[in-house]
Amino acid sequence: MEQAFLAELRAVVDSGDPVEVRGERTRELRARLVEVSDIRSRYVILPHRNNNVFASIAESMWVIAGRNDLSLLSAYLERAIDFSDDGLSWRAGYGPRLRNWNGIDQLVEIVKILREDPLSRRAVASIYDPDRDFVESRDIPCNNWLHFLMRDGRLDLHVAARSTDIWWGFSGINAFEWTLLLEVMARWLNCVPGRLVFFSSSLHLYARHFDRASRLLASQPNRATSGEAEHPQFDTDWEDTSAAWDEWMRLEAGIRSGQELSVLNCKLTDPLLLAYIRMIDLYWAAQGGATAELIEEKLAGLGNGRLGAAAREYLGRTQRMQH
Numbered sequence: 163m164e165q166a167f168l169a170e171l172r173a174v175v176d177s178g179d180p181v182e183v184r185g186e187r188t189r190e191l192r193a194r195l196v197e198v199s200d201i202r203s204r205y206v207i208l209p210h211r212n213n214n215v216f217a218s219i220a221e222s223m224w225v226i227a228g229r230n231d232l233s234l235l236s237a238y239l240e241r242a243i244d245f246s247d248d249g250l251s252w253r254a255g256y257g258p259r260l261r262n263w264n265g266i267d268q269l270v271e272i273v274k275i276l277r278e279d280p281l282s283r284r285a286v287a288s289i290y291d292p293d294r295d296f297v298e299s300r301d302i303p304c305n306n307w308l309h310f311l312m313r314d315g316r317l318d319l320h321v322a323a324r325s326t327d328i329w330w331g332f333s334g335i336n337a338f339e340w341t342l343l344l345e346v347m348a349r350w351l352n353c354v355p356g357r358l359v360f361f362s363s364s365l366h367l368y369a370r371h372f373d374r375a376s377r378l379l380a381s382q383p384n385r386a387t388s389g390e391a392e393h394p395q396f397d398t399d400w401e402d403t404s405a406a407w408d409e410w411m412r413l414e415a416g417i418r419s420g421q422e423l424s425v426l427n428c429k430l431t432d433p434l435l436l437a438y439i440r441m442i443d444l445y446w447a448a449q450g451g452a453t454a455e456l457i458e459e460k461l462a463g464l465g466n467g468r469l470g471a472a473a474r475e476y477l478g479r480t481q482r483m484q485h
Contacts, residue, residue, distance in 0.1 A: 163341070164206055166198050167333045168379070174328055174367045175375055187369040194365040196332070198358040201341035202393035205472040206333050210378040212479065213334065214238070215472040216445040219438050220414070222339040226269075226346065227407050228262055230255025237418055238445075245301050254303040256339075259289045269347070272310055273400055276317075276351050285310040290324070305336060310347060316356035319344040326362035329371040336360065342396075345434075350400040392467030394437040406432055413439050417446050437469055448477055 170191075178189030198204075206213040217238040224234055230251045236242045247253055261267050268287040275285045290306035307322040321340055326332050341358050348355035367375055398406045409429050416426045423443040430436045444460040452460075457477065464470035 163198050163200070163204050163333075163337050164208060166196050166337070167206065167328070168208075170194065170196055170332070170365060171328055171367070171375055172379055174365060175372075175379060178367065181366070183366075188366040189372075190364055190366040192364055194326075194362050196360045196362070196365075198337055198341060198360070201344055201355050201358055202395070203468060204338045204341045205468045207468065207472050207475045208378055209381045210374045211329075211333065212374075213472070213476075215469075215476055216441055218335055218338040219441055221335055222342045223407075223410060223414075223438065225255070225257045225260070225339050226343060227411060228257040228260065228267075230258050234414070234418075247300055252301050253299060254289075254295065254301045256289055256303065256305065259291065259303070260287055260308075263288070263291075272347070273350055276310065276312055280312045280351075280353075283311065285312075304331060305340075308340075308343075310344075312351070312353060313356075316354045317344065317348040317351060318356040318359060319347070320359045321361065323360065323362045325364045326360075326366070328365055328367050329375065332360070332362075332365070345396050346403075349396050349398065350403070392465055394433040394465075394467070394469065396432060396434040398432045398435070406430065406435055410435050410439055414442050417443050420446075420450075437464060440464060441469065441473060444473060444477075 173194075174189050174191050178191050181188050181190040204218075205215055220238040221235055230253070232242055232246060232249070232251055235252075242252070243249055245252060260269055272285045272287060275282050287308040287310075288306070289303045289308070291303075295302055304325045304327075305321055305323045309320040311318050311320065319340055321336075323336070326336065337358065337360070340360070344358055345355045413423065413426050413428055413430070417423055417439075423439065428436075428439065430439060440460065440463055444457070444464070447460060448457055461470060461473060461477075464473060
């Protein structure tokens, strides 16, 4: 993931065309194809990027749950309200469009299609809706189309986007949420997760991030991510997933309201869902001013992989509350 982000960021910085959109300066590359092959290495740990791994987890779980309310999201992503028309929800949130498109759960249909015919080319989910999206709004979906394609026992996910902010969009959430969905879908279909292939019609960097992008590239131009790092893996059958997701959301709401994970009678057994709720528990403990000893105890529970490293990097920042 980091390699893909750094390569495209360098390309945008070095070769992007200056384009001003809605009064904001950008550098833009058009018709870019980005491939992420190690989909479990979705955690961005880079100097000057100041990524919030906790927000990425919360938003990705929120999307797959089919939600678009800001009650959860804005607790982790303060600027979420800036992209809302009513201050309560994202009208074009991907969750309801994937899970309840006029009564159709597109993920359910994709599982049915690929279970019946693993070589089908029809496992497509749409996000952009011409009936709703030719309007003036703060929230028009940037990612528009998903295609799951299984070949030789491996499941790939191809995503088409009209517009991608490489800083807040691709590296902040898009690569994270879609690699997570690919991992989840592969487990539901009992196959191996393959590649995320992400096409963006307009891949761009806003002027507000020019300086930080230059500092990042200057500090670490050839960062390599090991594919051998420890990654907790999703391991829940399709038939049990709804209950597991409901349990994760119950725990998240309890923790966010001030309760300790240890007293919430956690019923999760899935390694990835359990690791992600422990991350949420860690986040709110840190936000609440927990002792260094307690924070270290919670970090130790995450293991020595990149998930724990991403948490340590975030918590080590002196200005983390702004990220």
